[in-house]
Amino acid sequence: MADFDDELDASGLNCPLPILRAKKALAALDSGKVLHIIATDPGSVKDFEAFSKQTGNELMESKEEGGKFHFLIKKA
């Protein structure tokens, strides 16, 4: 997994909390910085794709590892 600047563990949280927490965490970052999000909600895979498309924050990576979902989102 590529480098990241900040990390958000949204494990155990259900829709829409991972997205809301990610939005908050991104707001605290400067443009170009990367947020690593860890989630356990299977719905978060499609949700982070949709979040990225609609907000312009690039989804650099999305993968499942050890029963958890990992996302890298670059602040626009």
Add this chain to the structure above:
Amino acid sequence: MEQKKLAIIATKGTLDWGYPPFILGSTAAALGYDVEIFFTFYGLQLLKKDLDHLRVTPLGNPGMPMPGGMEKWMPVLVTALPGMEAMMTSMMKKQMAAKGVASLTELRELSQEAEVRFIACNMTVELFDMEPSEFIDGIELAGAARFFEFAGDADICMYM
């Protein structure tokens, strides 16, 4: 790109139906939408400071799953027995906590933090003799025309 707008009318005052306005409102705000929720009739219950009074009822709700599939055989009259509503409410809250579903209070706070605007229908506040002091801070009291001022050029309008 011009900011998209979402207008929601929240009319229900139950634990289950309290979720959609706050889930969709907060999510839309996170996606960059400008959001207003107009609370009218029983939806006003969702604005009270303390939301512990909200209930979910199995009565007249044949789609509500119950432990062990009880809803398939349980006579409707049984769901009207004293204590059933309190029991189902308590079970629903436990299930939500176990599944990592946010509390209504948390989702409402997140909505407000994300600048979702809450409007309480003035007419129904008076109709039910409600005191605006019972409501959380940051509520605007207004009428139908005020709702249309925003909803009139909203991209999405939802009635819940």
